[in-house]
Amino acid sequence: MKALILGGKTGLLGQALAHVMKQKKWEVVCPDRNEIDLFNARQLDSFIQDNRIEFVFNTVAYTRVDQAEDEQESALQLNKNLPSVLGKVCRGRNIYLIHYSTDFVFDGKKNTPYTTEDTPLSQSTYGRTKLEGEKVLLSDPWDRLLVIRTAWLFGPFKTNFVDRIISMAREKDNLNVVHDQVGSPTYTLDLAKYSLKLVDKETSGLFHLANKGQATWCELASEVIRCAGLYCKTTPVPSAEYPHKAVRPSYSVLDCSKYCMITGCSPRSWIQSLRDYVYHYQQ
């Protein structure tokens, strides 16, 4: 099976997908931004045809949440217009498109996990443009389209929250960490494996996919420090102490029951995955 992974050369999730898929003997093509003009539908179509691509995984996005408030056009271009181009090209050739989205499409006003049936209402440019990207695809779906919302990613190959906590905990004896945002920490290598299970089922539509459980950033940081065997205190602080340009949802835990129902598999807990990550990639 041959896949084009957009973001597969440098992205946090894209590289994890490439790693897992190579292990599973997929043939993967991971061009970087200089090798292919993603907004040129004709070039993209020829690339897919010339390389005999059967699956396209899109992890390319404008992911700088705060900067997006000042660069709305760039965010819209990557988060909405790119899925639109990909949709046209992949639908035209009946190529399987697996597109990733985010928990930030929700406003965070709920206090029970968000299902795929819940109405999204984003509070940030990042979330709004990602939601528009979803809508562009899901408004005209075909039977080989997956839109996967995920959350709070950590994993190898690109610096992320977990890495930053470990390096700060090595230097300091206390870290102040936000304790009023609750989400679903998710290990990229698990997400990659779980995504392939949906592809195996040849299913389509909108899914939530994250590791099991929930945490605040402070709880996640505490567990990271414990797993890494470091001695550093964490002090829970309100997000108001660290004002950001973009509003983040205070609660964005994802309900993955639709995924479990379709695949018959249940994601493992984020704590288990975090231990794996720290053990394999941080010692």
Ligand SMILES: NC(=O)c1ccc[n+]([C@@H]2O[C@H](COP(=O)([O-])OP(=O)(O)OC[C@H]3O[C@@H](n4cnc5c(N)ncnc54)[C@H](OP(=O)(O)O)[C@@H]3O)[C@@H](O)[C@H]2O)c1
């Ligand atoms: N990270 C999270 O915690 C998180 C949470 C929820 C959902 N998600 C979603 O998961 C997906 C993957 O996120 P990620 O964290 O893996 O993203 P990432 O690490 O920021 O990677 C984004 C990728 O997009 C590429 N890219 C950016 N601008 C581009 C452009 N103009 N032209 C071509 N390529 C461009 C980047 O290439 P360069 O390296 O060349 O810039 C990089 O490979 C996204 O859809 C994101 O919305 C992520």
